[in-house]
Amino acid sequence: MKKLTLLLLIFSLLMSCKTENTHSKKGNFIVDDLGNRFYFEQKPQRIISLAPNLTEMIYDLKLEKYLVGNTIYCDFPEEAKHVEKVGDMLTFNFEKIVTLKPDLIFITVEGNTKETYDKFKELGLRIFVSNPRNYEGIKKTYQDIGKIFSVNTESTLKNWDSTINRIKNGSKNFNKTAMFIVQLTPLMIAGPNTFLNEYLNFCGLKNIAYDSPLNYPIFNREEVIKRNPDFIIIPTSDNDSADKMISIYPEWKTLKAIKNKKIIYVNNNLFLRPGPKFVKAVENLFNQVLQLEERVQHH
Numbered sequence: 353m354k355k356l357t358l359l360l361l362i363f364s365l366l367m368s369c370k371t372e373n374t375h376s377k378k379g380n381f382i383v384d385d386l387g388n389r390f391y392f393e394q395k396p397q398r399i400i401s402l403a404p405n406l407t408e409m410i411y412d413l414k415l416e417k418y419l420v421g422n423t424i425y426c427d428f429p430e431e432a433k434h435v436e437k438v439g440d441m442l443t444f445n446f447e448k449i450v451t452l453k454p455d456l457i458f459i460t461v462e463g464n465t466k467e468t469y470d471k472f473k474e475l476g477l478r479i480f481v482s483n484p485r486n487y488e489g490i491k492k493t494y495q496d497i498g499k500i501f502s503v504n505t506e507s508t509l510k511n512w513d514s515t516i517n518r519i520k521n522g523s524k525n526f527n528k529t530a531m532f533i534v535q536l537t538p539l540m541i542a543g544p545n546t547f548l549n550e551y552l553n554f555c556g557l558k559n560i561a562y563d564s565p566l567n568y569p570i571f572n573r574e575e576v577i578k579r580n581p582d583f584i585i586i587p588t589s590d591n592d593s594a595d596k597m598i599s600i601y602p603e604w605k606t607l608k609a610i611k612n613k614k615i616i617y618v619n620n621n622l623f624l625r626p627g628p629k630f631v632k633a634v635e636n637l638f639n640q641v642l643q644l645e646e647r648v649q650h651h
Contacts, residue, residue, distance in 0.1 A: 385483035396456040403460040405627035407432050412628040413503050420452045484626040487550050512631045519638045523556030528582035530557035543567045547626040555638045584609040587620045616640045
């Protein structure tokens, strides 16, 4: 869970949005999620990705031949493990990055820090910032990377949309509530303005933290009892989390989700990376919710 929390730490890039020097440049441009405008007269030849979700997009778009560096957390697909590692998501070997001579570095708002961004700027490196906070944001990032390399993403995005629409139609009568746990102690759950919240919404579940002003609020344990979720979703790589949860919060035994055995374990790597596997994760959650709902109807 610690690694998970680290990956979900929020670092705001509070900075003025600067645009590249554009006079004398004509033609198509791409705007990153900080509002920086980029012109690409030719494809970048050497890129570095500083987040697992961006690395997955690069592979999904079959652009891995341009990838010269990534982070220790970039472990999917398997080949991504063998790319030169330049740090984790918070600390980087800037010397190594410079020696790799990247002509473009991809970073995220929620995973990387403003200090990292400033340091890259200082070193004169070209940085493309992504902030895929929801499904639309994931599509934009995927499309942006595609555009930079002149890869058409239209049919992929259409397939994603049709899967999401099918699931939304199939789940519109569920009318159940859910809590998506990010960390057990202190209790951190997914708030409304997140891609984790969209997993719930697309599967017909209402987030119990729907009214939180925070992306990942630290939630009051008594408030959970008051809001009494029908489902609890836990990203984990082991299945002992239900027992662990009850040992930490024994008063939760009365929750509908626990009494009705509606605890859903989801895979960390599948669910916590806002990338090309997002749609697969929505399908996975929908199928588990559907199974549990059908089980109840048959009893």
